[in-house]
Amino acid sequence: MKDGGTGHSVDKSARRLDKYRAVHGKTDPDYHYKGLAIYALTGLHEHVTEQILLYFQPGDSILELGAGSGAMSLRLIELGFQVTAVDILAESFDRHGTIPFKAIDLNGSFSQEFTAHFDGIVAVEIVEHLENPWNFLRECRNLLSPGGRLLMTTPNVDNPVSKALFVRQGSFMWFNDYNYETDGHITPITQWQLYKIISEHGMKVVSITSFGDPYVSAKKEWKKLYILAKGIEKLYNKKNALLGEILVLVLSV
Numbered sequence: 724m725k726d727g728g729t730g731h732s733v734d735k736s737a738r739r740l741d742k743y744r745a746v747h748g749k750t751d752p753d754y755h756y757k758g759l760a761i762y763a764l765t766g767l768h769e770h771v772t773e774q775i776l777l778y779f780q781p782g783d784s785i786l787e788l789g790a791g792s793g794a795m796s797l798r799l800i801e802l803g804f805q806v807t808a809v810d811i812l813a814e815s816f817d818r819h820g821t822i823p824f825k826a827i828d829l830n831g832s833f834s835q836e837f838t839a840h841f842d843g844i845v846a847v848e849i850v851e852h853l854e855n856p857w858n859f860l861r862e863c864r865n866l867l868s869p870g871g872r873l874l875m876t877t878p879n880v881d882n883p884v885s886k887a888l889f890v891r892q893g894s895f896m897w898f899n900d901y902n903y904e905t906d907g908h909i910t911p912i913t914q915w916q917l918y919k920i921i922s923e924h925g926m927k928v929v930s931i932t933s934f935g936d937p938y939v940s941a942k943k944e945w946k947k948l949y950i951l952a953k954g955i956e957k958l959y960n961k962k963n964a965l966l967g968e969i970l971v972l973v974l975s976v
């Protein structure tokens with residue numbers, strides 16, 4: 724396959740699929756929902772579910788992007804939502820025939836794959852795997868009904884441990900060569916960037932929280948990193964600081 728007419732022979736789609744297969748093969752065997760693997764930090768799906776119950780209404784039509792095995796889709800259906808699931812890998816989805824599913828590459832114009840709009844979109848730990856977060860938010864907005872809401876999560880590269888890692892290594896937490904190869908993390912997004920993207924697409928922040936303790940891994944990896952991160956944290960505006968590993972945003976149109 725020719726890439727952009729440059730003459731370089733590459734197959735981006737095949738490489739992307741291989742990365743996602745590697746990610747889906749690397750899960751915590753103890754973190755699942757009714758036998759369905761969860762491809763996220765332990766406890767994140769439960770936190771997301773709490774946010775969904777706060778900001779979405781049972782009966783809403785929900786599009787889950789990056790559905791993986793279908794663990795979150797199943798939770799949502801059990802809570803009374805009407806769910807359509809999307810993932811690039813149909814082979815990983817474990818609820819074919821019971822939950823509507825489409826195999827779609829979210830790097831493209833995925834809104835064109837649907838004729839209807841949705842009351843809500845849920846995208847847990849997806850945008851950091853994509854080439855263009857601006858395109859992703861634009862496509863999500865195109866799919867939402869007036870007043871619809873998007874819940875999305877992504878690693879919080881602004882947490883103090885992440886900033887300490889950047890000082891020491893030049894890369895954020897969850898974004899180094901290992902995470903690139905084994906987790907498929909290619910796009911770190913700062914809170915500043917997120918707010919700009921959200922504003923540019925005419926969306927509003929309903930809620931923003933963070934989840935997970937980044938210091939857990941810092942203590943294990945290197946004592947000096949922990950001390951540096953604690954020093955950076957002292958410089959934060961505590962009132963507005965989001966110190967967790969993962970950002971959880973609820974947006975509205």
